[in-house]
Amino acid sequence: MMQFTETLPPSLHQTTKPCQNFATSVNPNQLTQRTRPWPGFPAPNKALGTFGDANCMEQLLVRCANAIETNDATLSQQILWVLNNIAPSDGDSNQRLTCGFLRALIARAAKTGTCKMLTAAAVALSSSNMIETHKFSIIELASFVDLTPWHRFGFTAANAAILDAVEGYATVHIVDLSLTHCMQIPTLIDAIAGKLGHPPLVKLTIAGATEDVPPMLDLSYEELGIKLVNFARSRNIILEFNVIPSSSLDGFSSLIEHLKLQTLVHGNESNEALIINCHMMLHYIPEESQTTPFSFEDSTPRALFLKQIRSLNPTLVVLADEDADFTSTNLVSRLRSAFNYLWIPYDIVDTFLPKGSKQRVWYEADICWKIENVIAQEGSNRVERLEPRSRWVNRMRNTGFRGVGFGEEMVGEVKGMLDEHAAGWGLKKEEDDLVLTWKGHNVVFATAWVPS
Incomplete structure (x- = not known):
């Protein structure tokens, strides 16, 4: 862990009880206030008292963020020192979560140039405590996404809805906007091969995203396409694979233009189903433009993207994403939202991965990447801009879609998948x-839509 003691005030050098010393500058009533239960987190222990509590950790992080934003280097450093001592990177889920935010706040101070006194801490962080995201092989990634329902939930719900929508079509064109590099597609091909009497021609178009967003794959899109085509052939399905280099930063404009051109060339073929499958990717489209405030909903890049999709008259649009709000322009608001959502994956990981395992390191590195992006980055570099389900629902309705829901058979399939995982x-x-x-808290939502 990082060491800050060389530049601390003398009073802090002399104490072996940093929590008690620091408590004199913090309102105890504020620290011990609990606004909601934290399932999975340990109760405050005798050694740390209230400083081991999740809500206390959150308040310390908030105070630190405010100090950094107001360029109060002394207070920032004192709080960081306390957090560094009570939130080790190999501690319990609560401590590891807090450590991730500790890293992100130091990274923000280094990037924004505030709190010059924190330079040494930032250097120590980058040299001894940096977490690097892993580049997965395709086998590793397939195994990785199967660890929890985090992605499998969206796969299962979407595949069930797609199967219903494409029945009777000779050709199925799937536009896959997925964070997981087509990991959903093999299960969909299996389902098509097993449930449709006359397997259709399947066209798969993906956006070859230019951003390095985890999970990352050590395989080119061309190599991935060859593997998918061969897998489909083994299921007696002909698959055409097409990758369009496209960026979320401009609303996947290259992909949209490609799809429009295809429509002009081939027309609206009556026996071809167009499926737009969006799995945890649309929140990387900026939610506001440089010239248009967020409140002008019809003009946001996300709304414009959906209007373009609506103009293609798709057979079905499926949207699955994380149910949280990381869009605030206020750092403290974002920190609170992220802290009150990202405790979930840290809590989950303790139930199925042993400490020190490679998969656990990879899993938590991806979470830390998300935390740092939400906290340390601004402008176009801050791409983790999650929105809650309610906002996406309103946006889809305003764009000319209506929800089709999920039938009991689809719900049964999702429940069956969940039975394979931990309580x-x-x-x-x-x-x-x-x-x-997860333990009663919303994690991921899945919605299905057709043109009104």
């Missing part, structure tokens, strides 16, 4: 949509 996972319906939960 704690749950499923609930909100209006027409399905929501994956």
